[in-house]
Amino acid sequence: MQNKLEARDLVLSYADRTVVDGLTVELPAGKITVIVGANACGKSTLLRGLARLLKPASGVVELNGRNINSMPSREVARTLGLLPQTPNAPDGITVADLVGRGRYPHQGWFRQWNADDDAAVAAALEATGTLELAGRDIDELSGGQRQRVWIAMALAQQTDILLLDEPTTFLDVTHQVEVLDLVTDLNRRAGTTVVIVLHDLNLAARYADHLIAMKGGCIAAQGAPADVVTEELVQDVFGLEAAVIPDPVSGTPMVVPVGRHHSRPAPAAKNPAVGYLPNPHDSRHEHHNPMEAAS
Amino acid sequence: MSAAPLMQENRPAAAAVRDVRRRSGRRRRAVLAALAAAVVVLFFAGVLLGSYTVTIPDFVRILAGERIPGASFIVMESKLPRAVTAVLIGAAFGISGHLFQTMLRNPLASPDIIGISYGASAAAVTAMVVFGATGAGVSLAALAGACVIAVSLHLLSRRGGASGARLVLMGIGFAAVLQAVVNFLLTRTDVRTAAESLVWLTGSLNSASWERAGIVAAALVVLIPAAVLLGRRLRVLELGDDFAAGLGLPVEGTRAGLLFTGVALAAVATAAAGPVAFVAFLAGPISRQLIGGRASLAAAALTGALILLAADFVAGNLLPGALPVGVVTGALGAPFLLWLLVSSNRVGRGG
Numbered sequence: 001m002q003n004k005l006e007a008r009d010l011v012l013s014y015a016d017r018t019v020v021d022g023l024t025v026e027l028p029a030g031k032i033t034v035i036v037g038a039n040a041c042g043k044s045t046l047l048r049g050l051a052r053l054l055k056p057a058s059g060v061v062e063l064n065g066r067n068i069n070s071m072p073s074r075e076v077a078r079t080l081g082l083l084p085q086t087p088n089a090p091d092g093i094t095v096a097d098l099v100g101r102g103r104y105p106h107q108g109w110f111r112q113w114n115a116d117d118d119a120a121v122a123a124a125l126e127a128t129g130t131l132e133l134a135g136r137d138i139d140e141l142s143g144g145q146r147q148r149v150w151i152a153m154a155l156a157q158q159t160d161i162l163l164l165d166e167p168t169t170f171l172d173v174t175h176q177v178e179v180l181d182l183v184t185d186l187n188r189r190a191g192t193t194v195v196i197v198l199h200d201l202n203l204a205a206r207y208a209d210h211l212i213a214m215k216g217g218c219i220a221a222q223g224a225p226a227d228v229v230t231e232e233l234v235q236d237v238f239g240l241e242a243a244v245i246p247d248p249v250s251g252t253p254m255v256v257p258v259g260r261h262h263s264r265p266a267p268a269a270k271n272p273a274v275g276y277l278p279n280p281h282d283s284r285h286e287h288h289n290p291m292e293a294a295s
Numbered sequence: 296m297s298a299a300p301l302m303q304e305n306r307p308a309a310a311a312v313r314d315v316r317r318r319s320g321r322r323r324r325a326v327l328a329a330l331a332a333a334v335v336v337l338f339f340a341g342v343l344l345g346s347y348t349v350t351i352p353d354f355v356r357i358l359a360g361e362r363i364p365g366a367s368f369i370v371m372e373s374k375l376p377r378a379v380t381a382v383l384i385g386a387a388f389g390i391s392g393h394l395f396q397t398m399l400r401n402p403l404a405s406p407d408i409i410g411i412s413y414g415a416s417a418a419a420v421t422a423m424v425v426f427g428a429t430g431a432g433v434s435l436a437a438l439a440g441a442c443v444i445a446v447s448l449h450l451l452s453r454r455g456g457a458s459g460a461r462l463v464l465m466g467i468g469f470a471a472v473l474q475a476v477v478n479f480l481l482t483r484t485d486v487r488t489a490a491e492s493l494v495w496l497t498g499s500l501n502s503a504s505w506e507r508a509g510i511v512a513a514a515l516v517v518l519i520p521a522a523v524l525l526g527r528r529l530r531v532l533e534l535g536d537d538f539a540a541g542l543g544l545p546v547e548g549t550r551a552g553l554l555f556t557g558v559a560l561a562a563v564a565t566a567a568a569g570p571v572a573f574v575a576f577l578a579g580p581i582s583r584q585l586i587g588g589r590a591s592l593a594a595a596a597l598t599g600a601l602i603l604l605a606a607d608f609v610a611g612n613l614l615p616g617a618l619p620v621g622v623v624t625g626a627l628g629a630p631f632l633l634w635l636l637v638s639s640n641r642v643g644r645g646g
Contacts, residue, residue: 053540077543084537088400090530092588096315104531105543115309118316122308131308135315137588157542 003029003160003193005050005080009059012042012049019045021217022059027161027210032187032194034204037214038238043197044085046214047165050195051082063161077105081159085166087150089138095149096134099124102156124155128182144175151182161193162186168198176200180207201238205229205252213237229253323594326586330597334382337604341378342370345612349374372504380503381603381620383511384564385574389582389599390522390592391560392575397529397590398553399459405576406441406561409466412570413473414444415562419569420477420492424484430502433495434566441562444469449554498571498621500607507567514563519596521556526592529553533590572621574602577628584635602628 005027012020019042027033027050035043048054050061052068061068068076081102089098102124103117125131128148133141141149147167154162164183168176180196180203187194198204204211205225212222213229215237221228234242234255243264247254258264343349347369349357357363357370392405406412418440422428428436448469452462477496481489494501528549532539540546561575581602582594606623614623 048537051541053537072543073540073545074543077541080541082537082541084535084541086535087538088533088535090397090400090533090590092583092586092590094315094319096312097319097589100312100316101531101534102542118309118313122312125312126308131311134312135318139588 004064005161007050007061010049010061011057011059012045012054013057019217020049023218025219027193027195029193030191031209032207033210033212034208035197035212035214036201036204041214042217043214044165047163047197051163052076074105079159080161081154081157082163083150083154083167093138095130095136095138096121098138098149099153099156102153105157120156120158124152127155128152144171147171147179164196166197166199176203201255206247206250225252323586323591327593330594330601334597334600337608338378341604341608342374376505376508377500377503380508381500381607382600383508383515384568385600385603386596387515387560387564388574389578389595391557392579393590393592393595394522394553394557396579397533399462400533401459401463402580404459404463407570407573407575409463410444410469411441411558411561412565413470414440415565416496416570417473417476419495420480423492424480424488437566438562441558441565445554445558494619495569497619498569499619500568511563511567518556518560522592525553525556571624573625573628574599577632578602581632581635
């Protein structure tokens with residue numbers, strides 16, 4: 001499987017504002033990596049850098065050992081797919097037509113639409129449960145349906161790596177879970193390497209095999225969610241006082257914010273690590289958490 | 296969905312996708328065929344009817360090379376080149392409007408709104424008023440003026456991202472300045488030159504000739520294939536810059552190519568007949584409404600040709616006095632678009 005994506009000493013900037021500052025990361029192949037962090041911590045910028053949409057000011061992003069910015073863009077697009085935060089749906093086109101546009105990197109000046117493309121579009125629609133919507137206009141769809149169609153379009157690209165920038169924004173909680181379940185299906189069945197930027201820490205902790213917490217353009221901590229999500233880290237990265245308890249459904253860490261109008265009941269949350277099962281998917285736990293020694 | 300293995304070959308599903316694709320293709324082809332038929336009908340109505348009516352047998356004989364006194368000259372030297380020019384520049388305006396409106400994802404972003412036609416107008420009027428230019432000189436000045444505005448827009452919009460709304464606002468700013476230049480020149484010149492300039496500014500087919508039609512046709516032989524090839528990339532570009540770049544499209548290069556092609560089409564058409572009002576602006580949205588909401592280059596081209604032929608027919612036959620075609624295009628096209636917009640009950644189909 002061709003899906004090794006890593007960044008070394010990556011510096012990304014817009015004009016003269018440096019957003020990602022000397023970051024080194026390797027995205028585990030065949031796993032779901034979730035990137036979390038406060039607003040403006042550089043997580044979406046990192047994703048754009050990893051998808052070669054932003055040229056590094058210095059450092060390098062490597063796809064299977066090759067500098068991604070010097071590879072032919074179409075070749076990259078056959079290995080690495082991206083769903084940006086705010087895709088733009090053209091007016092008056094059908095779901096099948098939109099999803100079909102994901103086939104662009106597989107076409108050329110002479111190679112036009114063929115049966116393979118139909119099959120790829122059908123498979124992508126089926127995987128996202130949108131096959132029965134194929135003939136509908138995009139503007140007739142609900143928000144949840146539309147997001148599934150965008151994911152279908154990224155799937156039609158048939159890449160081994162899929163980068164998703166906040167795919168659950170603007171969705172209600174039911175559809176958030178639905179989208180993340182769908183991405184997990186894809187990862188488990190096809191072995192696709194998935195990298196997702198998410199806002200919701202609890203969903204991130206539940207769905208991530210590998211969790212990266214970013215702060216100020218650098219990685220604050222990474223590893224299995226059970227190791228990364230601690231009260232200290234939430235305080236450090238989000239500036240939020242919170243209790244971290246085991247999620248009663250999945251056993252992954254669950255963040256319960258305290259806020260100004262409540263105070264926590266004293267003893268129960270003292271040792272947040274109690275009750276966690278170590279994540280069997282992850283053997284490389286890196287501890288960058290400065291508060292780690294305290295626990 | 297949970298039961299089906301992910302991303303596996305599934306023949307009935309692929310067939311369903313193919314059916315959807317073919318169904319929407321059928322609707323598009325039906326509209327295109329109807330538009331093409333309307334263009335043909337209006338083309339012959341324009342050539343055969345009018346102050347000097349030619350019968351169909353006579354027309355065939357003229358085309359076969361037979362000389363019929365009076366009729367031969369009117370058909371071959373006046374009516375036929377005029378109708379051919381109308382089709383060519385109508386299509387050029389239509390495609391140009393389609394490229395701009397789709398690329399900038401904004402129905403206001405047609406070359407006649409964002410200052411490109413105004414650039415051509417200001418340069419042409421300057422040539423007429425200040426340098427006393429006529430004919431080809433005016434056309435060349437118009438061409439140069441359009442290109443200067445296009446390059447300025449491109450350079451300015453590169454700083455800080457070429458978002459559609461930004462470029463439209465910049466273009467309207469250019470248009471305001473250039474409009475002032477035109478008004479200044481017109482108030483300073485003598486009445487005869489001003490009247491000539493006004494006819495040119497309105498857009499007119501009166502100076503149509505085989506020579507001019509030939510020049511436009513030669514330009515279109517290059518520009519239309521370019522537009523068709525770039526139009527395929529436009530289908531990816533209109534998903535948004537990030538998505539397009541993610542799919543491997545060279546975004547900057549494609550945008551520059553589209554801008555150049557769109558400007559060249561509008562400039563060539565403007566040089567031949569003046570900035571015929573609102574053809575580029577109206578052709579895209581009207582064709583979209585007809586086709587069910589989606590943009591289509593071929594439909595925009597045919598709609599542009601149709602607007603121009605219909606306007607020329609109305610101006611020449613149904614209204615008193617030989618009005619320049621540009622007086623009618625806006626008056627005819629805009630109400631039609633309004634009617635289409637009001638009669639379609641769907642939201643978000645503005646263009």
